[in-house]
Amino acid sequence: xxxxxxxxxxxxxxxxxxxxxxxxxxxxxxxxxxxxxxxxxxxxxxxxxxxxxxxxxxxxxxxxxxxxxxxxxxxxxxxxxxxxxxxxxxxxxxxxxxxxxxxxxxxxxxxxxxxxxxxxxxxxxxxxxxxxxxxxxxxxxxxxxxxxxxxxxxxxxxxxxxxxxxxxxxxxxxxxxxxxxxxxxxxxxxxxxxxxxxxxxxxxxxxxxxxxxxxxxxxxxxxxxxxxxxxxxxxxxxxxxxxxxxxxxxxxxxxxxxxxxxxxxxxxxxxxxxxxxxxxxxxxxxxxxxxxxxxxxxxxxxxxxxxxxxxxxxxxxxxxxxxxxxxxxxxxxxxxxxxxxxxxxxxxxxxxxxxxxxxxxxxxxxxxxxxxxxxxxxxxxxxxxxxxxxxxxxxxxxxx
Ligand code: SF4
Numbered sequence: 001x002x003x004x005x006x007x008x009x010x011x012x013x014x015x016x017x018x019x020x021x022x023x024x025x026x027x028x029x030x031x032x033x034x035x036x037x038x039x040x041x042x043x044x045x046x047x048x049x050x051x052x053x054x055x056x057x058x059x060x061x062x063x064x065x066x067x068x069x070x071x072x073x074x075x076x077x078x079x080x081x082x083x084x085x086x087x088x089x090x091x092x093x094x095x096x097x098x099x100x101x102x103x104x105x106x107x108x109x110x111x112x113x114x115x116x117x118x119x120x121x122x123x124x125x126x127x128x129x130x131x132x133x134x135x136x137x138x139x140x141x142x143x144x145x146x147x148x149x150x151x152x153x154x155x156x157x158x159x160x161x162x163x164x165x166x167x168x169x170x171x172x173x174x175x176x177x178x179x180x181x182x183x184x185x186x187x188x189x190x191x192x193x194x195x196x197x198x199x200x201x202x203x204x205x206x207x208x209x210x211x212x213x214x215x216x217x218x219x220x221x222x223x224x225x226x227x228x229x230x231x232x233x234x235x236x237x238x239x240x241x242x243x244x245x246x247x248x249x250x251x252x253x254x255x256x257x258x259x260x261x262x263x264x265x266x267x268x269x270x271x272x273x274x275x276x277x278x279x280x281x282x283x284x285x286x287x288x289x290x291x292x293x294x295x296x297x298x299x300x301x302x303x304x305x306x307x308x309x310x311x312x313x314x315x316x317x318x319x320x321x322x323x324x325x326x327x328x329x330x331x332x333x334x335x336x337x338x339x340x341x342x343x344x345x346x347x348x349x350x351x352x353x354x355x356x357x358x359x360x361x362x363x364x365x366x367x368x369x370x371x372x373x374x375x376x377x378x379x380x381x382x383x384x385x386x387x388x389x390x391x392x393x394x395x396x397x398x399x400x
Contacts (some may be wrong), residue, residue: 003030009091014206021049023055024166028090029140031072033132038303039064043075050076061087063136067308084137087160114380115203115364116160120148120185121167127311128232129243130272130303137168145175149188156196160351160365161382162224166233171207183212190219195382197350197366199224200272205254206246217261221350227258227366228299231269232280234286241277255293263337264347266296266340266367273329274303274322276314283325290309296340296367297393300332302326337393341369345389351385351397353377370394 006028007017018024042064050058053177060072061082069081082090086154101299122134143151152163167173173182180188185313189198198219208227217225229251233239258265271290278286290298302322305312316322344365351371352361361375363385372394373385385397 004066004391006030006087006090008090010017011045013091020122021056022053026057026059027053028059028061030087031060031064033063033067033136033306036306037090039068039071040260041073046072046076046079049103050078054078059090061090062331067132067138089283098124099252103246114352115162116155117164117166117168118155119143121170121173122238124169124172126169126245127310129241130275130306132306132309133168135308140174142167142175142317144172145178145180145185146148146186148175148185149192152189153192154199156192157361159380161196161380163196164198164201166201169207170200172201173213175249181209181212182207183209186212186215186219186223190215190222195353197222197224198380199226200228202228202230204355207253208258210317213257213261220392221366224263225264225365226266228270231256231290232272233275234289235270235278235282235284238275238278238282238286242272242275245272248300252289255295264343265369266365266369267293268297268299268368269295270299271329272301272303273326274306274317276303276311276316280324283328287328287332290336294339296369297337298329300326300329300333325391337369338390340367341390341393341395345390346387348384348386348400349397350382353379353381353383355379365395371397373397373399 011015017229021027029042029046029049032038033042038339046058046060058076058079059082060076060079061084063084065072065081066083072079072081109288119144121141123137125138125140146153155163156389171182173185174180175185178184180212186198231251232244233242234248239247255267258267271286303311303317305316344367349369349371351365351373353361353363355362356379359375361373361377363371363373363377365371371385371387373396377383377399384400386400387395387397389396
């Protein structure tokens with residue numbers, strides 16, 4: 001959504017986006033540094049872009065540019081670097097016009113998507129052993145309540161029926177002006193009129209406070225039946241080594257609490273495969289734990305050491321162990337998604353149409369299960385349907 005926001009700021013200054021980097025006068029690259037592979041991909045993209053269009057000015061920002069500008073300049077010597085803090089100054093630096101430092105990224109439209117993503121929080125002050133975020137984005141910032149509400153109201157008025165609220169650590173949202181927490185923000189957003197639903201991209205399980213859960217429950221269908229709770233490891237020993245602030249028991253309790261408040265809710269998790277200190281016993285415990293929680297699906301990341309983190313100083317597991325654990329967790333993810341989709345058979349659900357393919361509409365249920373319906377149907381439309389079949393984690397349904 002930062003990229004969308006930059007695009008809008010350039011448009012406001014009278015510029016239009018080029019179809020390809022080769023046709024642009026200015027190329028802005030927003031880099032990621034979440035894994036070593038992400039670093040490599042960014043560098044390869046920069047080299048390719050700089051070679052394909054040497055006449056274009058090149059602005060590089062994002063986490064990799066903030067953490068390792070030398071790496072960027074080695075790949076693209078003519079690039080101008082903007083750290084994450086300076087990102088908002090890019091349009092004014094190249095096109096003139098008012099600089100907007102401190103202006104939290106906002107997006108009035110979300111280009112080419114059925115769902116809109118709105119970032120309301122940035123930064124994290126925790127120090128998980130494998131994570132670079134606390135080095136690249138340690139400053140905590142939250143979008144003021146009024147700006148967030150105005151922006152989302154505009155998105156809804158322009159036709160978006162699902163808004164995904166994002167943040168590096170959404171649960172610590174705090175409006176500086178009003179002191180509102182995430183619960184306060186949600187209360188305000190749910191009061192907006194119209195047929196729409198809100199979803200959290202991801203939230204730490206410990207940050208789902210009783211007050212927040214009360215507000216979410218009170219919103220009914222305006223809040224998606226969905227939580228993405230980062231787990232990262234399924235054994236207490238590895239959670240502790242990672243510096244995570246919860247135990248498996250805490251996580252299991254939160255999952256149970258969510259299911260008692262939101263029956264049938266989709267609960268998904270991130271998990272890291274092959275963390276350096278994870279023994280075979282830890283890994284088996286993790287698989288058992290995930291099965292025991294009957295999660296709805298996993299996002300599996302293979303561990304790769306990020307230079308500068310505590311985990312990078314640990315002896316890595318052999319690559320074949322990392323790959324085998326990653327494959328086992330991905331297979332488990334397939335099983336979980338299939339079981340969760342099957343549990344929806346005969347049930348009514350609300351879906352958002354994403355696109356059409358081969359005469360069928362592809363949609364996303366409130367609980368994040370992929371749904372196929374007879375189509376074509378208008379993308380971006382919310383509708384109720386009943387699930388008639390489930391195959392490999394995808395449900396077939398008919399509109400009601
Ligand atoms: S909570 Fe998330 S963003 Fe913060 S340090 Fe841990 S992994 Fe990184």
